[in-house]
Amino acid sequence: MPKNKFFLRRPFPYTYRRYALLLILINFCVFGIRFVYPNIAEYVHYYGAMNPILVEQYHMYWQFFTYMFVHQNIQHVFFNMLALLVFGLGFEKAVGSREFLLFYLICGALSGFFSFLVYRFTGQTMVFLLGASGAVYAVLFAYAVFFPRSVIFIWGLIPVPAPVLVFIYALIELGSQFFGNGSNVAHMTHLFGFFAAWLYFVIRMGIHPVKIWKETYKR
Structure with a gap:
């Protein structure tokens, strides 16, 4: 990360503690609790997932964070x-565990917040948003920024450069959001994950992802 005295860009001391594995463990534990104790699953869903009415009228603002663990x-x-x-x-190793955790939680929360705004102002007040997809899509975006020459094999067969994969996913999510069949998948939240990651890079890191991708493939 570029050195900068501006407080928003002040870097953390580098540490690598594999917080990604800790997040994975927490997510599986929360799911396991709901699975093993089905009698409390409804409460976990009600208080943990993000619902516009519960946030706005009952001030359950923690749902902007907890929804990504349900x-x-x-x-x-x-x-x-x-x-x-x-x-x-890979992304955590590149930026350090503290930066990675901050990125993950902020991007996940922003994805939830942007989704809340859309749900609220389109009248979709009965929806319950849940899942780590917004934060995970942000991590995919970040991986493509830090490893723009990395190649991901789709179905283990089709090689796709990481930035191209981000572009493909963005197109898929846009198409699914506006021309889909009304499934329960929160395509909009996935797109907000990309947008939140872009904001984080520009504001926090002083990095412009599109410039990085252009410079990478000019060489």
Whole structure:
């Protein structure tokens, strides 16, 4: 991270403690509690997931953070945590564990907050937003910024450069949001994860992702 006296860009001392693994463990533990003790699953969902009415009228502002630790089913938590494992550890090693954790929590919270604004002003007040996808998409974006020449193999066969994968996912999420069949997947929150990551890089790190990608592929 560039050195800067501006307090928002003041770097943390570098440490690498594998916080990505800790986040994965916490997510599986929360899901396990809901699975093992189904009688409290409803309470975890009600108080942990993000609902516009509960946030606005009952001031449950913690839901902007807790929603990203609550998942619907085993497939939901498994694939989110698999992506966090694949992309999170590399990004964490590059920036340090404290920076990684701050990035993850802020981007996840911003994804939830932006989703709240859209839900609130479009009248979707009965929705419950849950899952780490917003934060995980932000981590994917960050991985593509720090490792722009990295290649990810889709289905283990198709090589795709990390920045191109971000672009493809953005197109898919945009198409699914506006032309989808009304599934329960929060495509909008995924896009907000990308946007939150971009804001974090520009404001906190003084990095312009698009410039990095352009310079990388000019060489």
